[in-house]
Amino acid sequence: TxxxxxxxxxxxxxxxxxxxxxxxxxxxxxxxxxxxxxxxxxxxxxxxxxxxxxxxxxxxxxxxxxxxxxxxIPFGAKFGGATGNFNAHKVTFPEHNWVLFANNFCSSLGLERQSYTTQIExxxxxxxxxxxxxxxxxxxxxxxxxxxxxxxxxxxxxxxxxxxxxxxxxxxxxxxxxxxxxxxxxxxxxxxxxxxxxxxxxxxxxxxxxxxxxxxxxxxxxxxxxxxxxxxxxxxxxxxxxxKAIERDLNNNWAVVAEALQSILRSIGYPNPYETLKDLTRTNTEVNAETIAKFVNGLDVSDEIKKRMKEITPMNYVGVYE
The missing domain is CATH 1.20.200.10 (Fumarase/aspartase (Central domain))
Structure with a gap:
């Protein structure tokens, strides 16, 4: 114990x-x-x-x-004699309820007695x-x-x-x-x-x-x-x-709003939105606020949709949690 x-x-x-x-x-x-x-x-x-x-x-x-x-997780304890059977206890005091005594004793220590054990816990x-x-x-x-x-x-x-x-x-x-x-x-x-x-x-x-x-x-x-x-x-x-460093990285990575733009386009049934955005972002040229705005202006969508898309920035495209 x-x-x-x-x-x-x-x-x-x-x-x-x-x-x-x-x-x-x-x-x-x-x-x-x-x-x-x-x-x-x-x-x-x-x-x-x-x-x-x-x-x-x-x-x-x-x-x-x-x-x-x-x-x-309980804290276990072993109380049961040499091989877990109360052999010596029983033969010495046969009238005693050794199982009950052992359970109560371990419980008094804040431990949970293991009912079936060998010599050890x-x-x-x-x-x-x-x-x-x-x-x-x-x-x-x-x-x-x-x-x-x-x-x-x-x-x-x-x-x-x-x-x-x-x-x-x-x-x-x-x-x-x-x-x-x-x-x-x-x-x-x-x-x-x-x-x-x-x-x-x-x-x-x-x-x-x-x-x-x-x-x-x-x-x-x-x-x-x-x-x-x-x-x-x-x-x-x-x-x-x-x-400053956090804002710098956000400003240098406008390509991350591609997911948002693609999702909006997909929601209105725009053809091949993933491929459209991939052509814009998966290149070696810089993607910034200007290139995103130019891309949105060239889309065949309503002015309302364009307005929604232009409002999205790396700083506010953070979703919800909890």
Whole structure:
């Protein structure tokens, strides 16, 4: 019972408070950055614009979902004697209801007794627990990679800490070290969690000793995860929005409104709208506000439709979400 109890204590006093801090911090940032349109990128290429706040909420939404699943995983306990049958207990005090006593005792500790076991706990719940943290870590790794990319694209600048060295050779650099640190620690944690969740439920016949040496390392991936969570909080708090760079990319990518124009043309039955827009946008010549306006003026559609199409820009073609 000491292992699940220590994990339970860590979850309640350290892990969940940190995770809640991250979700709240990201939601706070999403509110701060509300109303900022941003060029999306799929396959590394410019795509239909999005909202910065929405992209942050993708992660808060995913984390909240997984944390909700995580909360339902019980902490298991084994109480049943040398091979799970209360042999010595029964022969010593035969009149005692050992099953009821064991259930009540484990419940009093906040643990769920495993009714059928060998000499050791089945570890199925613990395996699910590690898999759940691993999924949460994967979401956080995805977040770190995205923040790294946005910093690389200059969508974010970072607060400069006096005395902090960005690069040993290039003094101008402010590297995204907190997100890189977090990504590395999350990856290492998940490699160990993967082994724990795969190994612990397996024990030869009624017991072998392989779980003993493995359980001594449960704290290692949890510690790497805690380090990563603190690094993420530190990294997010350093972010400074750079709206000039975001607006620059939107203004340089008018081709992304082609989807909108094509959809409008399709809705009125215009012939071959996809091919028409492809001829305009999939060339090596620049597509800007002027070329789009010229294209719209040349269409055989009503003035009302032309007006609607001319009102669309990379800055306002952001759709809706929620």
């Amino acid at each position: 000491s292992v699940p109890l220590s994990i339970k204590e860590c979850q309640e006093e350290v892990y969940l408070p940190l995770m809640n801090d991250i979700v709240e911090l990201l939601e706070e940032k999403a509110k701060t950055w509300e109303g900022i349109p941003m060029l999306a990128h799929t396959h590394g290429q410019p795509a239909s614009p999005t909202m910065l706040s929405k992209e942050i909420r993708v992660f808060t939404y995913r984390l909240q979902q997984q944390l909700a699943y995580f909360a339902f 089945n570890y199925d719940n613990m395996s699910a627990y590690f898999d759940s943290i691993k999924r949460i870590n994967v979401i956080l790794m995805d977040f770190c990679k995205d923040m790294w990319a946005y910093i690389s694209m200059e969508y974010f600048k970072q607060k400069i800490k006096e005395g902090e060295v960005g690069s040993s050779a290039m003094p101008h650099k402010v590297n995204p070290i907190d997100f890189e640190n977090a990504e590395g620690n999350l990856g290492l944690a998940n490699a160990i969690f993967d082994h724990l969740s795969m190994k612990l439920p397996i024990s030869r016949l009624q017991r072998d000793l392989t779980d003993s040496t493995v359980t001594r390392n449960i704290g290692v991936p949890i510690a790497h995860t805690i380090i990563a969570l603190n690094s993420i909080i530190k990294g997010v708090n350093k972010l400074i929005i750079n709206t």
